[in-house]
Amino acid sequence: MTSNGHTNGNGTLPLALSAEDNDLVLPGQGKLEGMTFASNDQIEAAVSTILTNIGEDPAREGLQRTPYRVAKMYAELTAGYHVDPVALINDAIFSVDYDEMVLVKDIDFYSLCEHHMLPFMGRVHVAYIPNGKVIGLSKIPRIVETYARRLQVQERMTVEIANFINDALHPQGVAVVAEGVHMCSVMRGVKKANAKMVTSAMRGVFRKDARTRAEFMSHIDHD
Ligand SMILES: Nc1nc2c(ncn2[C@@H]2O[C@H](COP(=O)(O)OP(=O)(O)OP(=O)(O)O)[C@@H](O)[C@H]2O)c(=O)[nH]1
Numbered sequence: 634m635t636s637n638g639h640t641n642g643n644g645t646l647p648l649a650l651s652a653e654d655n656d657l658v659l660p661g662q663g664k665l666e667g668m669t670f671a672s673n674d675q676i677e678a679a680v681s682t683i684l685t686n687i688g689e690d691p692a693r694e695g696l697q698r699t700p701y702r703v704a705k706m707y708a709e710l711t712a713g714y715h716v717d718p719v720a721l722i723n724d725a726i727f728s729v730d731y732d733e734m735v736l737v738k739d740i741d742f743y744s745l746c747e748h749h750m751l752p753f754m755g756r757v758h759v760a761y762i763p764n765g766k767v768i769g770l771s772k773i774p775r776i777v778e779t780y781a782r783r784l785q786v787q788e789r790m791t792v793e794i795a796n797f798i799n800d801a802l803h804p805q806g807v808a809v810v811a812e813g814v815h816m817c818s819v820m821r822g823v824k825k826a827n828a829k830m831v832t833s834a835m836r837g838v839f840r841k842d843a844r845t846r847a848e849f850m851s852h853i854d855h856d
């Protein structure tokens with residue numbers, strides 16, 4: 634069990650993208666260069682089975698490398714399982730005499746819904762009010778990536794981000810709002826292209842004090 638609490642059920646982590654120096658694999662953040670992909674025969678065989686069963690020919694030229702590509706893609710899109718968020722913040726917690734709101738807004742995220750394994754994506758806004766300690770600015774998007782790059786529901790992703798920051802900093806409060814568009818509701822099923830899901834997790838003063846919450850919401854209120 635890693636400190637992000639994940640195992641695949643039998644206590645071992647599946648093969649994935651890995652880097653020699655550490656396991657801080659963060660797609661989209663310049664950490665993929667120099668990484669090797671340990672090919673995953675079982676995923677490749679499963680993709681080949683899907684291709685055959687949707688009426689395709691996995692042997693035709695354009696599809697020959699598709700099972701390999703899909704396996705590699707899943708390693709990237711689920712890299713968050715292999716990131717230990719405690720190691721990720723890498724002691725970038727500083728004592729600073731600042732007790733006003735810190736807000737990082739419009740953080741892009743890309744995740745996969747656990748029901749259909751289709752993408753959902755959008756933006757996350759994160760705020761906290763320090764209690765003597767602040768965290769390195771870049772670490773907040775990295776925390777978002779860690780929890781997004783897994784099979785998720787948006788509610789759980791939102792709560793996991795808030796709880797992790799709360800536990801790491803013990804701030805006066807944390808607020809996380811996520812706005813997501815879910816491809817499983819856009820491309821299929823109910824087919825609503827413009828419906829956005831908004832989820833929030835409020836901790837400490839953001840939960841207790843309506844004015845603090847309103848200040849946060851006024852900063853992120855756009856379109
Ligand atoms: N609450 C929540 N629901 C989600 C999320 N992602 C996908 N879903 C929903 O999960 C539900 C799964 O419902 P099911 O009835 O089991 O699946 P389905 O037959 O494919 O449902 P439809 O999408 O309505 O066709 C659907 O309503 C999806 O819209 C999420 O992040 N949060």
Ligand SMILES: [Zn+2]
Nearest residue numbers: 746748749817
């Ligand atoms: Zn879905």
